[in-house]
Amino acid sequence: MIRFTHTSKRYPSGFDALQNVSFHMPAGQMAFLTGHSGAGKSSLLKLIALLERSSRGQVLINGQNLAKISRRRIPYFRRNIGIIFQDHQLLFDRTVYDNVALPLIIAGYPRREIGKRVRAALDKVGLLGKERKYPITLSGGEQQRVGIARAVVNKPPLLLADEPTGNLDPELSRDIMHIFEEFSQVGVTVLVATHDLALIHTLPYRVLTLKGGQLVNDTDPSE
Amino acid sequence: MASGAPSRDIGLRRGPLTALRVYLLRHLQVLFYSLGVLSRSPFATLMTTAVIGIALALPSGLHVVLKNAQQLSGGWDGAAQISLFLKRTVQDDEASRLARQIQKLPEVANVSYISRREALQEFQRLSGFGDALEALKDNPLPSVLVIHPTPAASTPAATEKLLHRLKDYPPVDIAQLDMQWVKRLYVIMELVRRGVVVLAALLALAVLLVVGNTIRLAIQNRRDEIVVMKLIGGTDAFIRRPFLYTGFWYGLFGGVIAWLLVSLSLTILSDPVERLTGLYQSQFELSGLDAATTGILIGTSILLGLTGSWLAVGRHLRDIEPT
Structure with missing residues (x-):
């Protein structure tokens, strides 16, 4: 599903965010991406979501070479990736329902189908019944779950999360990770960037460790 | 996502009619x-x-x-009129003939003839110089044809053209268009x-x-x-x-x-x-x-x-x- 081949990212300022990174994640796998701040976690996720383009090497997502996707095609490409942000990126002037429905509206689903899917997604993250609330009235954990519901509502095969538990206490963090595990179990590929080592060491998933833009460790307890 | 290319736009994968309806509804x-x-x-x-x-x-x-x-x-265009002052030697019957001739032109709505005598009478009546004119041996005024163009020919350009045409009739001495102000x-x-x-x-x-x-x-x-x-x-x-x-x-x-x-x-x-x-x-x-x-x-x-x-x-x- 995700394949990096000798991929490097150098910013115009001359900073090397990623250097010669190679790895492969098969479809349906769940993995953590870890490292200190500035190690390149966010850059790596940005390359996958085409928020940035690599300077050297190749990124293949689902067999598709990202270098060959034109600017005009990027929106269609992004619809196949659910992205979860540390700061949620919710629209605060819209209800929970409208926030979660946004990807479906963008993709042009009929209204009836939207209602069904939004409720299904909210049910999965345990927020059914809060459709009419505004995000500002929810707790941090609940806001993050709205973000997850929005990311999964159109059933993307790939889920990216950038520090999804950054502002949450350990118990809520575990809840969030549990939600990701559930998606992984139904075949969704999940890549979670986090520096919460205490949490990920309690979970039986692959860990990719970045340091100074290089992939320094790749452990998979299932192997 | 089993195949290589990502699905384009799931919303447009249904029938074209549904897709169109959804599209219009969105708009x-x-x-x-x-x-x-x-x-x-x-x-x-x-x-x-x-x-x-x-x-x-x-x-x-x-x-x-x-x-x-x-x-x-x-x-005001109707006010545009052309005055043809005829030569002093032109007699009444010749002037009437000319008037009839001009009347036949398609640009002309009507023509009125003012003979030398009528002109003098009018002048005497309106000018207040009646007595002074009595002193003259001869009538100094020419006879005049007053021509009103049709509304269609009342534009400045058309009247100008008509004026040039009328000027060329031999009995005509001076042709005068009084519409400078309209222009x-x-x-x-x-x-x-x-x-x-x-x-x-x-x-x-x-x-x-x-x-x-x-x-x-x-x-x-x-x-x-x-x-x-x-x-x-x-x-x-x-x-x-x-x-x-x-x-x-x-x-x-x-x-x-x-x-x-x-x-x-x-x-x-x-x-x-x-x-x-x-x-x-x-x-x-x-x-x-x-x-x-x-x-x-x-x-x-x-x-x-x-x-x-x-x-x-x-x-x-x-x-x-x-x-």
Whole structure:
């Protein structure tokens, strides 16, 4: 599903965010991406979501070479990736329902189908019944779950999360990770960037460790 | 996602008819959504649309004034007349023959003949020099043919042509066209018309800038929303749409305000105009904005609103990219 081949990212300022990174994640796998701040976690996720383009090497997502996707095609490409942000990126002037429905509206689903899917997604993250609330009235954990519901509502095969538990206490963090595990179990590929080592060491998933833009460790307890 | 290429747009994978219906429905929703956004800040919306309305009311109002002036001067064209002063040697029967000949010309509505004697009588009656004329041995006045052109031939150019033709008849001594002032009026009106066109163009540009700037601010205010839309796969067209419809509403409301302003001004003016024309015994009636002009006014306004927002969106939407 995700394949990096000798991929490097150098910013115009001359900073090397990623250097010669190679790895492969098969479809349906769940993995953590870890490292200190500035190690390149966010850059790596940005390359996958085409928020940035690599300077050297190749990124293949689902067999598709990202270098060959034109600017005009990027929106269609992004619809196949659910992205979860540390700061949620919710629209605060819209209800929970409208926030979660946004990807479906963008993709042009009929209204009836939207209602069904939004409720299904909210049910999965345990927020059914809060459709009419505004995000500002929810707790941090609940806001993050709205973000997850929005990311999964159109059933993307790939889920990216950038520090999804950054502002949450350990118990809520575990809840969030549990939600990701559930998606992984139904075949969704999940890549979670986090520096919460205490949490990920309690979970039986692959860990990719970045340091100074290089992939320094790749452990998979299932192997 | 089993195959290599990602699915394009799941929403458009159903039948083409359903897809079209969904598409149109979305447009309708965005149309009313953008109206809702505008109505949430009525004061700001009113300010913007009022500026557009006033800017468009000026050229529209001048256009109406000009149209009325043209209508008024159209009535004066009948006043254009050509006087043919015949040579002193021309006798009455020859003059009548010429009059009949001229009467047959298609450009001529009617010809009247004033013989030398009639001319003298008229002159005596009107000038007050009656006694002085008695002292003359001979009648000094020539006979005259007064020619009124048909309305179709009353334009300055056509009358001029007719004049040159009439001048060439042998009995004619002097042919004189007394419509210099009509010509001047036409030139002045043409000047004013051009002025209105230039003014309209400048004010249209102003409307474009007003709408463009308003939309630019709206884009900046909704920067976060645009970023989120782009992150979750919103195409440029999708993100652009609400702003374009906002421009549409600005144009529509601005056009309606312009129409109201012009109509209101005409209502205020109609009474004094009526009194004035009454003093001149004229049947003139102030005409307002007809349906076609109103249509053009509002259509132009909408087009300006759309274009202004299109320019702003094209210019500023690309700058906003998620990081």
